[in-house]
Each structure stands twice: as C-alpha cells, then as structure tokens.
Amino acid sequence: MLSWDDTPSVSAMRCSRAWVEIDLDAVHHNVRQFRRLLRPATDLMAVVKADAYGHGAVAIAQTVIAAGATWLGVATVPEGIELRQAGLNAPILVMGALHHAEEVRALARWQLQPTIVTPKQALVFADALSDACLPLPVHIKLDTGMSRLGFDWQRAVEFIEFVDRLPALQITNLYSHFATADELDDREMWRQHERFESAIATLKSHNQLPPRLHLANTAATLSNADALQYDMVRVGLGIYGLAPAPHLKSILNLQPALEVKARITHIKQIPAGAGVSYGHRFVAKCPMTIAVVGIGYADGIPRQLSNQLTVLIGDQRISQIGSITMDQLMLDVSDVNDLAEGDIVTLLGHSNSHQITADDWADRIGTISWEILCGFKHRLPRIMKRNNSQQLYPAEDSLL
Ligand SMILES: *Cc1c(COP(=O)(O)O)cnc(C)c1O
Numbered sequence: 001m002l003s004w005d006d007t008p009s010v011s012a013m014r015c016s017r018a019w020v021e022i023d024l025d026a027v028h029h030n031v032r033q034f035r036r037l038l039r040p041a042t043d044l045m046a047v048v049k050a051d052a053y054g055h056g057a058v059a060i061a062q063t064v065i066a067a068g069a070t071w072l073g074v075a076t077v078p079e080g081i082e083l084r085q086a087g088l089n090a091p092i093l094v095m096g097a098l099h100h101a102e103e104v105r106a107l108a109r110w111q112l113q114p115t116i117v118t119p120k121q122a123l124v125f126a127d128a129l130s131d132a133c134l135p136l137p138v139h140i141k142l143d144t145g146m147s148r149l150g151f152d153w154q155r156a157v158e159f160i161e162f163v164d165r166l167p168a169l170q171i172t173n174l175y176s177h178f179a180t181a182d183e184l185d186d187r188e189m190w191r192q193h194e195r196f197e198s199a200i201a202t203l204k205s206h207n208q209l210p211p212r213l214h215l216a217n218t219a220a221t222l223s224n225a226d227a228l229q230y231d232m233v234r235v236g237l238g239i240y241g242l243a244p245a246p247h248l249k250s251i252l253n254l255q256p257a258l259e260v261k262a263r264i265t266h267i268k269q270i271p272a273g274a275g276v277s278y279g280h281r282f283v284a285k286c287p288m289t290i291a292v293v294g295i296g297y298a299d300g301i302p303r304q305l306s307n308q309l310t311v312l313i314g315d316q317r318i319s320q321i322g323s324i325t326m327d328q329l330m331l332d333v334s335d336v337n338d339l340a341e342g343d344i345v346t347l348l349g350h351s352n353s354h355q356i357t358a359d360d361w362a363d364r365i366g367t368i369s370w371e372i373l374c375g376f377k378h379r380l381p382r383i384m385k386r387n388n389s390q391q392l393y394p395a396e397d398s399l400l
Contacts, residue, residue, distance in 0.1 A: 017294035018262035020376050021349070022055050024063045024386040028257035030239045031067035033252040037221060038228060045093065045214070046072035046295045047236030049079055053256055054376035055301070057382050058086040064239060065090050073234050077103050080112040091137055093173075093234075097149055101128035108136050115141045115168070117149045119162045126166040135170035138163070140210060144195040145188065146179040156199040173231075174203070174210040181219035182244035189224065214308060219244040223249045235243075242358060242369045256357050258373060259349030260380070262295035264341055267333065276330050277322030281307055288334045290352060293345050296327040300375030301347065304365040312346040313339070315353055 034044055046069040052060035061072055061083050072088065074080045075096045083092060092112045097273050098104055116122050116138045129136055140160060143150030151159045152389055153176070163169055174194050180188040196215055203209040216227035218238035227233070241256035243249040269289055276282040276290065293311075297303040301324055309320035311331060319332050333339055348356055358369035373376045 007314050016263065017265070018299055018380055019383055019387055020262070020380045021383045021390075022059065022061060023259070023262060023342075024384055025259045025311040026066040026241055026257040027055070027060060027063045030241050030252075030254050030257070031064050031069055031338055033254060034221065034233075034235055034238060035068045037252070038233065040232075041370060043070045043214075043232035044068065044230065045073045045232055045234045046239050047071065047073040047095075047234055048083070049075035049095065050237070050374050051079075051377045053236060053240050053370065053373040055373070056384065057082060058088075059088075059382075061086070061088050061237075065170050066143070069239075071232060074112075075235070077107050077110075077112060081106065081110050084110045084112075098122060098185065104128035108132060109360065113137050113139060113172070114385075115139050115149065115175075116163060117141050117143075117151055119159065122163045122166055122169060126168045128170040132168055135168055137172040138169050139173040139175055140171055142174065142176045142196065142199055143381070144176040144199070145192040146177050148177070150176060153195045153199045157202055157208055160203060160210070161206075171210045173212040173214060174200075175214045175234075178215070178220050180237075181217060181223060184245070184247055186223065189220065192226065193226065200299075219248060222248045226241075237370060240373060242373075256348075256355075258358070258376065260300070260346060260347040260376065261349065262293045262299075262345050264291045264343045264345060265294045265328070265337065266292040267339060267341055268292075275322075277306075277325060279323055282322040282330075285359055288332060289336075289339075290321065290337065291331045291333040291345075293329050293331060294327065295347065295380075296325050296329055298326045299370075299379045300377075301329065302361065302367070302372070302375065305361060308364050308381075309347070309361075310356065312349070312351045312354055312356065313343065315351040317354055318345075 038044060046056045046064035048061050051057045072083060072090050072092045074094055077094055080092045080094055094112050095116050097117050098114055106130055108129055141150040142153040144153045163171055165337055178189055178192055210233040214230050214232035216224060216233040218235045220227045221233045221235055237244055241254045270284050272284055272286045274284045295301055303324050306323045310317050313336055320329055320333050322330050358372035361372050362369045379393060
C-alpha cells in the first residue's frame with residue numbers, strides 16, 4: 001500500500017489530503033472510439049464546458065484535439081477565452097445564450113462562435129459588431145422539443161431570413177438538441193429528429209439552408225445512425241469515458257478518465273455504542289476500528305451518499321459510515337490489516353478486481369453521472385497522467 005512518502009513525483013503538500021487523477025490516455029482512447037463511428041468528413045466536437053465536466057478544460061482540450069476531435073464546445077464566453085489563452089486554435093462553439101454587447105465583442109475578439117436563438121439576440125450581436133470588417137460566423141439553434149434554448153423549429157425560415165439580413169452575422173451552422181436520446185424508448189428522440197428534418201426540408205425549399213448541420217450529443221451519437229450523417233456530433237460525457245445509459249454501454253469500449261483519491265488522516269478504535277459523525281447517523285454495534293479520510297462534500301463527494309458509499313483500500317471494498325462532512329468522512333476499517341495513517345483510499349477508480357464509477361454513485365442517490373463529475377470542478381488538485389508520466393495542475397508555482 002502507498003504511504004505518505006510514495007506519492008509519485010508530485011508535491012506531497014498539495015496532495016497530502018485528497019486529489020483527482022485524470023487519465024489523459026483514456027480520454028485519447030475514448031475520442032478514437034468515437035471517431036470510429038464517424039465518417040472521416042464528420043467533425044467531432046468535444047464538449048468541454050464546466051471545466052471539461054470537472055476534468056480540467058485545457059488539458060482535456062489539448063488531448064482531444066490531438067486525438068482527432070476538430071471542434072470544442074463550451075457554455076460561456078470565459079470558458080472559450082480560457083481555451084484560446086492556452087493556445088487552442090480549433091473552432092469553438094459557445095452553446096449558451098449571450099445578451100450583452102460586452103460579451104459579444106469579447107466573443108468576436110477571441111474568435112468564438114455563438115449560438116443565436118432569437119431575433120432580438122441577433123440584433124444585439126449586429127449592433128455590437130457594427131464596426132467589424134468581417135461577418136461573425138454563427139450557429140442558429142432550433143428548439144425541436146427540448147424546450148430550452150432555440151427558436152421554434154416551425155418558424156425556422158422566418159428566423160433565418162431575419163438573421164440572414166444582418167450583414168454582421170454569417171450563418172454557418174444550424175443545430176438542435178435532443179431531450180431524451182438516452183432513453184430506451186426512442187420515440188421522442190425520433191419525433192425531434194423528424195422536426196429537425198422537416199425544418200431542413202422547408203429551409204431547403206426556400207433556399208435558406210445553412211451550409212452545416214449538427215444534432216447529436218453522446219447518447220444520439222451512440223444510438224442514432226441518421227444523426228451521424230450531419231456535419232458534426234457534439235460529444236461530452238462519452239469522451240470522459242461514461243455511457244449516458246446502461247443500454248448504451250456496450251456500443252463502444254469507453255474508459256472512465258477521472259479517479260478520486262484521498263488519504264487516511266487518522267485511525268482509531270471506538271467502543272460499542274459510539275455514534276459516528278454529525279447526527280450520529282451511524283452507531284457502532286460493537287467495538288470497531290474506524291479511519292478518518294481527508295475528503296468531503298466540499299470536494300465533490302455528494303453528502304447524500306452518507307452511509308451508502310463504498311471505497312477501495314488496496315483491493316478491498318470498504319464501507320463508509322456516518323454523515324459525510326465538509327472535508328472529511330469516516331470508514332469502517334475493522335477488517336483491514338496493516339492499515340496506516342497516510343494510506344491512500346480510492347473513492348472513484350479501480351483496483352485489481354473492482355471498479356467504482358460515477359454511475360455507481362449517481363444510481364445510488366438518484367442523479368446522473370454528469371452531475372457527479374461536475375462536482376470535481378473546484379477544490380481538489382488534479383494530477384494529469386499521460387504515457388506513464390504525470391503532472392500537477394494547476395502548476396506548482398501558480399500557488400506559491
Ligand atoms: C452539454 C451539451 C452537449 C453534450 O452532451 P453529452 O450528453 O454530455 O454528450 C451537446 N450539446 C449541447 C447543446 C449541450 O449543451
């Protein structure tokens with residue numbers, strides 16, 4: 001078992017408590033898997049919003065581009081700027097809606113591409129960019145049944161004719177987004193798909209069809225061969241190595257890229273009848289040995305997993321007990337031999353014979369793996385692993 005001194009090549013101080021390990025080789029592998037489903041001419045957009053679903057946007061973006069992704073997708077302008085500042089020059093789509101002239105000008109300055117969803121928003125863009133010498137490439141989004149961002153698909157012609165009259169904007173792409181592509185019952189997905197096709201047909205007959213089309217997220221890329229015929233797919237979850245639903249697991253061989261590890265900071269015996277953690281939601285039935293681990297809900301471990309979490313120590317599955325607290329949680333280690341303070345616990349990840357994934361947590365508490373992964377956006381340092389080497393992010397000196 002690893003002890004305090006064995007943390008390979010990374011700062012013992014930074015990783016004294018808990019950290020995330022990102023396997024960039026797994027991300028590379030996952031991108032290659034998705035590329036195999038696509039025709040060579042089809043663009044693969046890697047969706048790296050929310051700091052690449054908690055994996056670290058810059059390192060993930062560099063990895064996916066090297067692996068064959070050709071576009072990057074983000075939700076906000078600052079997310080796009082972060083990638084540009086890191087030197088990424090692939091086309092970047094901002095999928096959220098923008099309404100402020102300031103944001104629009106920043107977007108244009110950093111050569112990001114916006115999603116336009118209403119005529120009013122198009123006018124804000126046209127106004128903010130009235131001095132620009134080149135038109136800004138824009139993606140028009142239609143609402144085909146998600147009822148989130150997008151203009152009514154039945155009025156696509158009217159909308160596109162409106163935007164087309166604004167010289168500051170050049171419509172390059174038309175897209176929509178599925179609400180239920182991960183469901184076993186695919187009827188609603190196909191209803192949305194037919195609406196998209198119907199809008200395409202009408203636009204074509206008015207000679208207003210944008211040159212490029214895209215529709216599929218991860219789930220549709222895995223389940224809807226027709227959506228692969230458009231010009232691009234937008235894959236998020238899949239590049240991080242998770243399938244959107246159990247029935248979509250066997251289509252590609254995906255490898256989860258994110259592992260979460262923490263150290264045991266304290267080991268002690270407690271007597272029968274002792275309550276453990278806030279609210280004493282666990283009470284020892286007999287004398288036991290418990291271990292305190294330096295990770296908690298502020299680090300991304302959902303508190304709802306209290307008393308339900310299983311972790312790995314070596315190759316052994318161990319139960320977590322009592323309420324998970326902000327920075328710490330407790331384990332029942334009565335059956336573990338040779339345990340020492342400083343030993344490493346794996347919360348998400350694998351050992352020789354076990355694997356614990358974000359899906360396992362999500363299933364247990366009634367959420368989705370996307371939300372679990374995004375929980376690791378903020379607090380823990382990340383160790384980026386590639387070709388058997390590793391690097392700490394953010395770099396050491398940025399903290400000193
Ligand atoms: C987040 C997002 C995606 C990626 O979704 P996954 O299910 O993670 O593949 C694709 N398209 C849009 C518009 C999104 O907002």
